Amino acid sequence: MSFPEIAGMLLAWTPFLAEGFAWNILMSLLAMVIGTVLGAVLAWLRLSERKALTRASLLATELTRNVPTFVFLFYLAFLIPAEFEVSGQIYPFPAWLKAALALSVAVIGFVSDNLFVAWRHWRNHDHAAALLFVPSWTLYLVIIVMASSTASVIGVSEIVSRCNVVIAAVGGDETMLWVYAYAIAYFLLFCFPVNWAMGRVKHHLLMHVSTKVRKGEERGEKT
């Protein structure tokens, strides 16, 4: 295939692939929301005075940290039925929702660990250090967006599985290379700006923290 042919082919399939990428973003955002809420509960429990609650929360965090997202993906795909019947009405349980739930497990562990630290900083009135949670959270979203590509293995119609549809429809040996490379470009275009912006925010906050620490030290010397 010549270059104009390849470009034409990619352009023709762009709406289809872009819609797939929108699914990646949607699944990831949903996973972040679910994971943040549940992770916040775990972090709050870890700060609790009661030993039993702290220990239970730590165990749950450990579980979410040690089991790969990929394994949870298969776990939920196999164990949640495709449809639910609630009082005679049948509700589907779509694969993308299962994928979002599987992705949210990793988010739970991340939020439990990081929010726990941020919370303690906040209590100590170390607000800048606590706010570091925001860029970390956003950077984690980038990681989850990249991980959402694995949802293709359970049949979610996101960008990677749509790539396979395009490859099957177009045929030709070199198509694969170009279609996959094009899909990678989507991830780069999304991740680069977010990473860069959050890097700046993080840097800015860290400067705050270090000046504050220095000021604190100065105060400490005076008293």
Added chain:
Amino acid sequence: MKRGSILLGICILTLVALLSAPKALADRLDLIQKRGTLIVGVKSDYPPFGMLDANGRLIGFEADLAADLAHRLGFDLQLVAVSSTNRLQKLEEGAIDVVIATLGDTSQRRQIATLIEPNYYASGATVIASPQARLSSWADLRGQKVCATQGAYFNRAMAERFLLDLQIFNGTRDARLALRDGRCIAWLYDDTGIIGILGESQRAEEQTPLPSMMISPWAMAIAASERGLRLERAISEVIADWHRSGWLIATERRWGIEPSQFLADLHQLWSQTRPDGTPVCTRLPDGNWPAECRNKLLLTSTEVGGLHRVGLLLKEQTGLNLSILYDGYDRHLFLSGIGMTLKLMVGAIVGSLLLGCLGALVAESGIPGLNGLVRLTTAVGRMTPPLLLIYLVFFGIGHIAVTRFGWSFDGSTITIFCLSVYTGCAIVFALLEACTILKNREPSFVLRGRTLPRAMRLASAAVIGALVNVVKATGMASAIAVPELISVSTAIIAEQGNAAVMMNVLLIVYFLLVMAVVQLFSYFERRLSPHELP
């Protein structure tokens, strides 16, 4: 009066029992010998297994089996047409001696008739699809729309085991049309029934690209009262001989049926011999065939020993189908899956560390332009989803390498390489950050092989985090069919239908593996920097 009628009733019942008892107790083989004719029930509506020819005679694969059976036992043959609904009833009535009519071997049927082992054939679920669908394994159908016909025993199980999006149609014609119209990419159907339906009119776009699944062995049946008697044993010997000689395979070929893996496997099993020359499948002193020569699906814990027995007992008592305990094949598969996952984990850790250190050394080598180049490459590498990278290398570059240069790489090597690149980039990033900090502390610092451990010590938390992540990501190899833990678990689920049990086993095994890796790393971290501990 009332008591009298009860007494009378008992008397009549006893009389009936006494009169009918001798008939029931008589050996059926004696009766057949007196008659000189073996009466066999076969199907008339299941081509090419049992059907009617132009003269209305019953012919087919199973009719041939009946003829050879009668010949070997020294009788004449009479064929009787039976249907799926009346075959066992006619047997019980005594209207026929033997049923050879596509009868699936199940434990419920074993209660009402004597099903003879070994099984003589098997059916299973397969798919019909056009070559454009490019199906190479059942996993390719995950999440896809698949047409199916109402009432097939495997519909639900196949949908659960392979996560198919089933579109159920009322009849075979509707399902076939839906496939033709592209409303589904494949049509799930019985692999023996499909022969009769496609028949002569088979079209080029109707192929069966996948191996049959959910194999259901077929058994010949005789009356329940004949269990353990001479007729059962005589028929059993004939079937065993058919398997040993390969006669069934030849008969199948004569009818133009696609070679069945089941017959090939059984031919191999029944012709196997022990080192001392005796066949593996020789009757035990109690008259039964050894466990390895029987229908594994219907064995019970009383018929086996050892770990096999523990697993079956667990299944019978609790319903937990831990086939990796009682099935030698599944156990071996699972252990080899753990082995492959460990290999991927070790390979990815070593590869990531090598690439990471190499990348950082090259970036800091002082050669102009290299630093920027490495930083850009690692930034791109860290933002490429590893699964996409694996697909790109395995399918895209791998295909070109094979067709242009004849190089081929196996899936595990490619997975290790891609995961190493992804994690290596993160390690380069962490090492370069550490370099910046070290340079701030002492401006004379340069990264060389000698000073690498210092940078590594400073970056250890980030490096270990990245390595734990790569260990967790090794499951991605299952996407390109590397036989690691996830692949073998889904394969076992496909055979056994024990999704709940296997998925929990997988979860626990992975949890323990990752925990072991984390422990190992924290041990090394303590060894690496003993003086930096508080």
